[in-house]
Amino acid sequence: MSEITCKCGHVNPEGTELCLSCGRALTTDAEEKKTSDVMRYEGMARRSQTYNGSIIDKVWNFFSSVKVGVWLIVITLSASALGTIFPQVLFISPLEAPEVYYEERYGVAGEIYYILGFHDLYNSWWYLLLIAAIGTSIIIASLDRVIPLYKALKHQRVNRHASFMKRQRIYTEYPLYSSDTFSKIKDGLRNKRYRIREEDGNLLAEKGRFSRWGPYVNHTGLIIFLIGAMLRFVPGMYVDEVMWIREGETMAIPGTDQEYFLKSEGFTVETYDADEDKEVFGATIDRVGAIAKNFQTDAILLKREDGVAGDSSNLVEVEEHPIRVNQPFKFDNFALYQVDFRQGEFRSMSFNLVQKESGDSFGPFEIDLTQPEDEYQLDDDHRVELMGYYPDFSGFENGEPQSPSPVPNNPAFLFKLFSPEHPDGEVAFIAIQQNLEPLGENDYQLSFNGVETRDVSGLTVRKDLTLWILALGGAIFMIGVVQGAYWNHRRVWVKRTEEGGMLVSGHTNKNWFGLRKDLEAAFTNTGLEQPKDQHEQNLNKVSAGGAKEEENRDTTS
Amino acid sequence: MTQLASLSSTLLYVAFVLYLIATAFFAGSIKSKKHTNQTGKNRWATIAITITIIGFVSQLGYFITRWIASGHAPLSNLFEFITFFGMMLIAAFIIIYFIYRAHVLGVFALPIALLIIAYSSMFPRDISPLIPALQSDWLAIHVSTVAAGEAILAISFVAGLIYLLKDVDLAKKGKQTFWLEAVLFSLVIVVGFIAATTTSQITGYESEFSHINTEGNEDVAEYHLPALVIPHQGELVTENRFASPVEMPAIVNASRLNTVIWSIMVGTVLYLLTRLIFRRSISALLQPLVRKVNLNLMDEVGYRSVLIGFPVFTLGGLVFAMIWAQIAWTRFWGWDPKEVWALITWLFYAAFLHLRLSRGWEGNRSAWLAVIGFAIIMFNLVAVNLIIAGLHSYA
Ligand code: HEM
Numbered sequence: 001m002s003e004i005t006c007k008c009g010h011v012n013p014e015g016t017e018l019c020l021s022c023g024r025a026l027t028t029d030a031e032e033k034k035t036s037d038v039m040r041y042e043g044m045a046r047r048s049q050t051y052n053g054s055i056i057d058k059v060w061n062f063f064s065s066v067k068v069g070v071w072l073i074v075i076t077l078s079a080s081a082l083g084t085i086f087p088q089v090l091f092i093s094p095l096e097a098p099e100v101y102y103e104e105r106y107g108v109a110g111e112i113y114y115i116l117g118f119h120d121l122y123n124s125w126w127y128l129l130l131i132a133a134i135g136t137s138i139i140i141a142s143l144d145r146v147i148p149l150y151k152a153l154k155h156q157r158v159n160r161h162a163s164f165m166k167r168q169r170i171y172t173e174y175p176l177y178s179s180d181t182f183s184k185i186k187d188g189l190r191n192k193r194y195r196i197r198e199e200d201g202n203l204l205a206e207k208g209r210f211s212r213w214g215p216y217v218n219h220t221g222l223i224i225f226l227i228g229a230m231l232r233f234v235p236g237m238y239v240d241e242v243m244w245i246r247e248g249e250t251m252a253i254p255g256t257d258q259e260y261f262l263k264s265e266g267f268t269v270e271t272y273d274a275d276e277d278k279e280v281f282g283a284t285i286d287r288v289g290a291i292a293k294n295f296q297t298d299a300i301l302l303k304r305e306d307g308v309a310g311d312s313s314n315l316v317e318v319e320e321h322p323i324r325v326n327q328p329f330k331f332d333n334f335a336l337y338q339v340d341f342r343q344g345e346f347r348s349m350s351f352n353l354v355q356k357e358s359g360d361s362f363g364p365f366e367i368d369l370t371q372p373e374d375e376y377q378l379d380d381d382h383r384v385e386l387m388g389y390y391p392d393f394s395g396f397e398n399g400e401p402q403s404p405s406p407v408p409n410n411p412a413f414l415f416k417l418f419s420p421e422h423p424d425g426e427v428a429f430i431a432i433q434q435n436l437e438p439l440g441e442n443d444y445q446l447s448f449n450g451v452e453t454r455d456v457s458g459l460t461v462r463k464d465l466t467l468w469i470l471a472l473g474g475a476i477f478m479i480g481v482v483q484g485a486y487w488n489h490r491r492v493w494v495k496r497t498e499e500g501g502m503l504v505s506g507h508t509n510k511n512w513f514g515l516r517k518d519l520e521a522a523f524t525n526t527g528l529e530q531p532k533d534q535h536e537q538n539l540n541k542v543s544a545g546g547a548k549e550e551e552n553r554d555t556t557s
Numbered sequence: 558m559t560q561l562a563s564l565s566s567t568l569l570y571v572a573f574v575l576y577l578i579a580t581a582f583f584a585g586s587i588k589s590k591k592h593t594n595q596t597g598k599n600r601w602a603t604i605a606i607t608i609t610i611i612g613f614v615s616q617l618g619y620f621i622t623r624w625i626a627s628g629h630a631p632l633s634n635l636f637e638f639i640t641f642f643g644m645m646l647i648a649a650f651i652i653i654y655f656i657y658r659a660h661v662l663g664v665f666a667l668p669i670a671l672l673i674i675a676y677s678s679m680f681p682r683d684i685s686p687l688i689p690a691l692q693s694d695w696l697a698i699h700v701s702t703v704a705a706g707e708a709i710l711a712i713s714f715v716a717g718l719i720y721l722l723k724d725v726d727l728a729k730k731g732k733q734t735f736w737l738e739a740v741l742f743s744l745v746i747v748v749g750f751i752a753a754t755t756t757s758q759i760t761g762y763e764s765e766f767s768h769i770n771t772e773g774n775e776d777v778a779e780y781h782l783p784a785l786v787i788p789h790q791g792e793l794v795t796e797n798r799f800a801s802p803v804e805m806p807a808i809v810n811a812s813r814l815n816t817v818i819w820s821i822m823v824g825t826v827l828y829l830l831t832r833l834i835f836r837r838s839i840s841a842l843l844q845p846l847v848r849k850v851n852l853n854l855m856d857e858v859g860y861r862s863v864l865i866g867f868p869v870f871t872l873g874g875l876v877f878a879m880i881w882a883q884i885a886w887t888r889f890w891g892w893d894p895k896e897v898w899a900l901i902t903w904l905f906y907a908a909f910l911h912l913r914l915s916r917g918w919e920g921n922r923s924a925w926l927a928v929i930g931f932a933i934i935m936f937n938l939v940a941v942n943l944i945i946a947g948l949h950s951y952a
Contacts, residue, residue: 240888284684
């Protein structure tokens, strides 16, 4: 490694721009750069600015560039916006086929959207790659800077070379140095809570250095967050299941390996009532109609004590708990959410067996539509046998009744009716609004006697063991941003020259207004004018429309 | 309770008028001869900020009384949210004012807040009950923090606008001159919207169209302005009302599009009128107000407000949002359009900070970024709610 020896005798590592000891510019390049650019990392050697030989160097330099980082961010945000033009596939009903949905609704634009894969943009490989690139960039850019910065700030010298002082944005040369003025400035800065270091009549006052670590702290938080988000894909960390549970039903909670069961005691929907609830709501209720007030499943959590999976005989009640929107029911890393419901599902139907001629009626009997029995005995002589049950009857195919699902949306039954007249039974097919006697005219028929309905709750079962990592990342991020944004790193140098004069300069990483105010306070009692902000002066010189000094400043990547 | 609700409306109205008066005083303060246009005491400015603060207190009164009347934080529909955003803008302005004492900020910040509050009152103002998804303390926590963060970020737009009005050389025709005028033009469109909607509210214009919606079902669309475009297979059902023959496809909300067209038309007419009367662009018209502005100070105010606003926005728009989403919707993130646009806003301001800190984008460029940032915020506030409806689409 080639080292650079400064005029002051200090030996600096390769790549250093400002001497670590006295602050002289070490290269002509550094001399020509704007002060704010050199000062950003204290003129320290950074890996990315020093090596560019191997592939590793090139990758390192690529990702450590803020220019690249900003491009990655801008591309990601533009891509994210694309994903909101049409609804993402996860928001369209699962009953719709995406390949026709987009074209049907949005025409050619929709078709292109679908073909390009924008309908599932946030899960696309290239979107995830962008996020990964941002993550990599954050890590490398931070490492590239934080270590040199830490070293530079730790080894700061009090006395700097005059050229260093002159290059600062806030700088003034005073013809006379007096120890009285010096101590007044010192006290003034101390009152502003600067930490003071003094050496042979020279001064370094500094405050808020910790704010320089803000970006690195917040980037650490972001990385922790991203790691947390990746951990979701580790088996066992994340459960996302749906369960539909009927009133009165007990069922195993999916995702819990049959360890936990849930019993629904009932589902309730409430709406606001213009009379009962606050009067002021009346106008809205009149305008938009009924407004939902509450969706609630009253549930009992049960736990299987022992026995094999699927065996629900050894259930012990753990807790009774309502599940409402915004009030999930939490237990053992799991949470149950009220997300959906179906009202008025058929629960049971009841019938009477009627002798057509006499009108004599036997029964009634009730069929539980989720657990129908094989046979219903009505009295000593009359009984009904259930030969076939089609809960979601959709029609006949080759003479066979069809039921595409086990949900009792449209129950149909094939019965055999036994009576003293017909000890071998008569066959009847019964569905809603349908009464068939497939094997010829019967003497008996079933008459519909009533139906009971019940509600079904749609619950989401969630376990997410990554949450605490995400929360940790988020908290660290917040601490970091606040640290970097609400505090600034301000420094003031006072140097006694050999000619008996005094140089004062100041630097801050942001908020120059605040630094100027500090200096104003420190200089009020000295009788001297406060040090000047060169930038401010330059700016006042240029007339309106001419302040283009920020052109071509993109020197530090 | 109904009395309290009407007291609440009155307080909001009072606040509105006070902001209007305060704007005039701020304008007076920068015209005054003794004025250096920067810091320091100035009688006009002292009166102006006092009136602003009284107005703020009155608006706070609106907020609190409405809260009591409805039993929940009034942040649950577009009217309430946007009004609150306007109030936070005033609060952010007051804070920044006391740091920098730049009177010129008031001349621009207050009218923008006025515009926002007027805009909000174009939406239904009834006190509505909360649907189950909104029944959570997180509603108030999340929404108010987002509004505060966005309002502080909006101050950087105000500072940026002032910066550009002075910095851009209007004598030269160029991109900057054009876009600056475009930004101001879009503010006039908002005025157009308010004018058109208010007129229709006063005259009580209403017409209804039966039409076929996206699901292929019959539906009714309500219009409050004469229909320049009609819904898919729309049929006018109200008598004696205007209906153009221009029919929209089913995916377009024709009634809303109609309002947009009216706003642009009225706004354009207003814009052309000012140009005819004053024979100057609006930028040129406003330029005398900023002649004495210290560009460096405006640049700092802009950066500072982003620095203060960014963490607040992150907290409200991402952290609190995720916490609530986890409780209400079972997952902390779900790529809902509103969530995505909050992410976009956040990424944008992150890019702003990086460009500024590491690439030295100060002054003019930073001011333009602040303008774009505000455009993104407004897009999320207005367009995403009205056009891209997701879980967040309030009433
Ligand atoms: C979404 C992603 C990111 C966020 C939210 C973020 C956030 C921040 C914030 C808030 C700051 C402080 C800025 C200021 O105080 O003005 C900062 C600084 C910085 N960021 Fe990022 N950042 C992100 C991504 C990146 C990436 C991809 C890079 C890669 C090049 C990067 C490199 C830096 C650097 C070099 C600094 C300056 C550090 C210093 O000068 O002390 N950041 N970041």
